[in-house]
Amino acid sequence: MSPKLRRIQENALFLLPSVILTMALGIYPLLWVLRYMFYDYKGYGSELFVGLDNFRRLFRDDLFWDSVVNTLVFAGGKLAITIPLSLLLAVLLNASFRGRNFLRAVFFMPTVVSTAVISVVFYILFNAYNGMVNQQLLKYGLISEPINWFGPDYAMVTVILVAAWGAVGNYMLLFLAGLQSIPRDLYESAEIDGANTWQSFWRITVPMLGPVMQVIIMLAIIASLKGYESIMVMTEGGPIGKTEVMYLYLYKLLFPVSTGSPVEQQLGYGSAVGFASAVIVGAITALYYYLSRKMNRVF
Template structure:
């Protein structure tokens, strides 16, 4: 009887979160999966069309372009952010004066709204009267304004914004990992004559292995799903140069003003959302499999 009561108390604590997960997580997914097989714009009648949405998806050049853009965006963001975050964490893990203030400054973008960050950077990178162009023109570093949000530099611009917004979060995780490494290891290496770089590559990086795997996994999923700052800065333009998968899904599922006409494609958007989730799952699964294999080897 006592054991049964304990189980009921445990289930009582779990039930609210389970209910919220079912209502706000599972049900919307099942609702969207149903509409993958319907032609539905959110207003008129629901028309069952079988696999037509997936046939259209296969032939949709805009979707496949968004897949390529997402891989470029996520790959560049991860390749820049992870090393920079690690270097910053190593520097700020030392006994520097004011290191706590610096940690707070680097972490601050993580707690600021992505939309606010994007608006600030839009003011900086604005092609006509942006702060960056004004600075470069003032000191004669360029002869004319650069179109930072144009076809040539738009992807570079959104990657810079993404790196700036993410670097503090991963730095904090690396700091947590660094503080778990015993100082005795570094003292022993110093006695053996190891230099700073040798200690970094031979001690710091290997000891951060588990933390590094977790951070890379987090960076992959977050980067592949990111679109908020791109939506504010470029809206996926110009001419689709920064259109990423989840931004494309957003535009299909929510009304987008095109002149005086509102377009909404819940059926096709659900199919695209499902395909996008599958692609993200496959990429994440490949990384997870490779990391497990590396653990077995080493």
């Protein structure tokens, strides 16, 4: 056996476990979904081929399209808070001062804590009757009566704030990595030329962070559109569907018992909803990627 062929066999053996896991945990479930979205299948062993009926139902399903709108609102609000705040924190913590490593760890800590734990803590804090948030606002006279943070008027705002709080540390760390790759000589040259801190930020930091920021925003868009865990813990999509997002709606179709949903398990229709949700997320991500690439060519 030639050395080249031996190396090919050795590489193939090293890759084999990863290929098997990818096939078992990635490809097979995908094929399962692609098959059952054409069936009326409720998980009891009975399969009834219905063709495109699941998709016809999908286009008439107001609950699903309401969840799409809620997803866009949730993702937009989360991005509007997370990206600027994480960039600001990264810039501040990139400076040299005593205790910066401790502050980096503090802001990054929510990323490694379970989403369920974070959601339970914030559910207690935002409780309308004895939550600390209302108590402090009443104490300082900022409100005259307790606010129902999980009511129809404020539920979406509350879940956006909690989700943003949990995500800021992750993107802050990515921005920090990008900032530390910018040569210090550029800032020294700008300082010699008379540029102030604000001018250096807009003329050096932001352009040099462009490629990193493009990737960070794409990751943030995907995570925001697919996020539902904190909503499931705090509101379960309520009240009256105000915080029902796509993947929470999908979860309720596939696992109704765990969410307390009165709807029976619908694996066939849930597969169609999952496919449509993935197409929507992919389309939005592709649109952002196209626009960001186009802006790079312009500027």
